[in-house]
Amino acid sequence: MAFSLPITVRxxxxxxxxxxxxxxxxxxxxxxIEEWFxxxxxxxxNQLHFVEYLGVPMARIDTxxxxxxxxxxxVIFALSVNSLGNRSIxxxxxxxxxxxxxxxxxxxxxxxxxxxxxxxxWPAAIRAKLKTCYEEDQ
Amino acid sequence: MAFSLPITVRxxxxxxxxxxxxxxxxxxxxxxIEEWFxxxxxxxxNQLHFVEYLGVPMARIDTxxxxxxxxxxxVIFALSVNSLGNRSIxxxxxxxxxxxxxxxxxxxxxxxxxxxxxxxxWPAAIRAKLKTCYEEDQ
Amino acid sequence: MAFSLPITVRxxxxxxxxxxxxxxxxxxxxxxIEEWFxxxxxxxxNQLHFVEYLGVPMARIDTxxxxxxxxxxxVIFALSVNSLGNRSIxxxxxxxxxxxxxxxxxxxxxxxxxxxxxxxxWPAAIRAKLKTCYEEDQ
Amino acid sequence: MAFSLPITVRxxxxxxxxxxxxxxxxxxxxxxIEEWFxxxxxxxxNQLHFVEYLGVPMARIDTxxxxxxxxxxxVIFALSVNSLGNRSIxxxxxxxxxxxxxxxxxxxxxxxxxxxxxxxxWPAAIRAKLKTCYEEDQ
Numbered sequence: 234m235a236f237s238l239p240i241t242v243r244x245x246x247x248x249x250x251x252x253x254x255x256x257x258x259x260x261x262x263x264x265x266i267e268e269w270f271x272x273x274x275x276x277x278x279n280q281l282h283f284v285e286y287l288g289v290p291m292a293r294i295d296t297x298x299x300x301x302x303x304x305x306x307x308v309i310f311a312l313s314v315n316s317l318g319n320r321s322i323x324x325x326x327x328x329x330x331x332x333x334x335x336x337x338x339x340x341x342x343x344x345x346x347x348x349x350x351x352x353x354x355w356p357a358a359i360r361a362k363l364k365t366c367y368e369e370d371q
Numbered sequence: 372m373a374f375s376l377p378i379t380v381r382x383x384x385x386x387x388x389x390x391x392x393x394x395x396x397x398x399x400x401x402x403x404i405e406e407w408f409x410x411x412x413x414x415x416x417n418q419l420h421f422v423e424y425l426g427v428p429m430a431r432i433d434t435x436x437x438x439x440x441x442x443x444x445x446v447i448f449a450l451s452v453n454s455l456g457n458r459s460i461x462x463x464x465x466x467x468x469x470x471x472x473x474x475x476x477x478x479x480x481x482x483x484x485x486x487x488x489x490x491x492x493w494p495a496a497i498r499a500k501l502k503t504c505y506e507e508d509q
Numbered sequence: 510m511a512f513s514l515p516i517t518v519r520x521x522x523x524x525x526x527x528x529x530x531x532x533x534x535x536x537x538x539x540x541x542i543e544e545w546f547x548x549x550x551x552x553x554x555n556q557l558h559f560v561e562y563l564g565v566p567m568a569r570i571d572t573x574x575x576x577x578x579x580x581x582x583x584v585i586f587a588l589s590v591n592s593l594g595n596r597s598i599x600x601x602x603x604x605x606x607x608x609x610x611x612x613x614x615x616x617x618x619x620x621x622x623x624x625x626x627x628x629x630x631w632p633a634a635i636r637a638k639l640k641t642c643y644e645e646d647q
Numbered sequence: 648m649a650f651s652l653p654i655t656v657r658x659x660x661x662x663x664x665x666x667x668x669x670x671x672x673x674x675x676x677x678x679x680i681e682e683w684f685x686x687x688x689x690x691x692x693n694q695l696h697f698v699e700y701l702g703v704p705m706a707r708i709d710t711x712x713x714x715x716x717x718x719x720x721x722v723i724f725a726l727s728v729n730s731l732g733n734r735s736i737x738x739x740x741x742x743x744x745x746x747x748x749x750x751x752x753x754x755x756x757x758x759x760x761x762x763x764x765x766x767x768x769w770p771a772a773i774r775a776k777l778k779t780c781y782e783e784d785q
Contacts, residue, residue: 245536249661255429259394260521279580291393295433304555383674387523398659417718442693531705535670567669571709
């Protein structure tokens with residue numbers, strides 16, 4: 234079952250047309266990934282970046298915007314795992330409101346050693362949790 | 372010839388890992404599109420949104436992040452037109468620094484009537500300019 | 510009793526020094542005010558701006574930053590009312606974490622008619638709620 | 648003579664009321680300070696933070712918002728030095744458009760050792776430049 238996080242659209246997310254300014258969606262996606270790591274994968278971004286010196290940067294993200302979101306909409310962001318590699322993971326975030334798809338992002342995160350700036354294998358404990366998520370999502 | 376805009380990476384763009392936080396790239400892409408409309412297409416976003424009541428929201432954007440950008444890097448964003456429809460346009464933004472590709476985004480903008488929130492045909496004057504850009508980019 | 514809202518410091522709030530980038534605090538203050546209006550004053554920002562055509566812009570804000578906040582700190586933002594005018598209100602937001610003051614903002618919000626861009630009297634229903642908050646905070 | 652930087656109000660700065668969302672002003676102030684250090688004080692933020700391990704965080708900032716700024720306004724931000732201490736500096740940024748004051752911020756920056764997170768004396772070369780600015784602004 235996908236991990237999901239509700240985010241209320243706030244004033245700071247909206248543009249002069251009164252709808253979510255799309256770069257703000259990418260901040261929301263990042264928050265979803267951050268909460269997923271913390272709540273489900275078992276390692277917060279503080280521990281990950283500043284203790285284990287690992288980052289999980291985006292390698293690519295393909296995003297479709299299907300319908301506009303407005304101030305005070307409560308948008309549900311559901312993250313599911315599509316495939317898992319030794320050094321990367323492919324996921325989808327589906328954002329809906331009242332059952333209507335607002336946007337959908339398909340992306341690849343890479344495990345990076347922050348000291349060398351190079352990709353490296355997932356630590357075993359993290360990979361085990363990612364694998365569980367992957368299996369539940371199939 | 373593609374339209375290009377240099378943007379210096381500033382403190383506000385960078386994350387705790389010292390590199391550009393990727394949602395900030397989407398703000399930069401938006402700035403590139405905004406300046407392109409103002410300088411090349413001949414209509415600023417103020418005129419477009421608040422006088423002509425037209426918006427040009429993203430319908431989709433596929434982005435690859437190839438290399439990290441750091442504080443004070445001067446990144447050149449080059450926008451080129453791939454195809455032009457009656458109500459939309461497909462473009463690519465290639466972001467480079469010292470000849471190295473940092474990221475690349477392929478996207479579709481749609482012409483939208485802000486009063487009805489529906490797609491509509493490009494106004495003739497705008498379409499003519501978009502067509503010139505398209506022809507120069509082939 | 511002051512209204513309070515906990516906000517977890519996320520990756521998007523932090524700068525290359527690993528601490529909250531101070532402009533993000535002002536986004537947090539705005540969120541606190543927005544939630545306060547919604548939960549306590551009884552009118553959400555959507556209703557306020559797009560139905561009643563009222564805005565509550567900052568007229569001034571004096572902010573002291575006392576200690577740094579880091580990734581994953583849970584900062585409690587407590588809003589209290591200092592004085593209430595016919596067209597404005599003075600409040601303080603005190604942000605603490607584990608009892609330590611992180612920052613403190615003292616500010617004036619003005620009631621503005623969005624059509625004329627001029628200050629106007631608080632609507633009676635809103636003023637009554639603001640007054641209750643004021644009285645509770647003395 | 649004060650250092651000044653023009654910043655054009657862009658779509659990303661504006662809120663649903665069509666005016667600059669005030670937290671964006673603080674990003675602009677930060678940009679002004681960053682460019683001032685780079686162009687006038689002679690040390691960029693990259694060198695300062697990642698080579699000299701110094702930060703210049705805000706200790707306090709008092710801001711008045713006098714008039715609204717709208718999309719495509721070209722706002723001139725003029726920074727002047729009010730007083731200089733061994734470990735801090737007091738400055739004012741006055742933001743105007745067509746001679747009209749939009750906002751005014753009075754603030755204190757502190758010189759901080761990023762390794763110890765403690766205030767320290769300005770390095771001699773930086774202090775000399777800050778002193779020149781201070782003397783020119785009296």
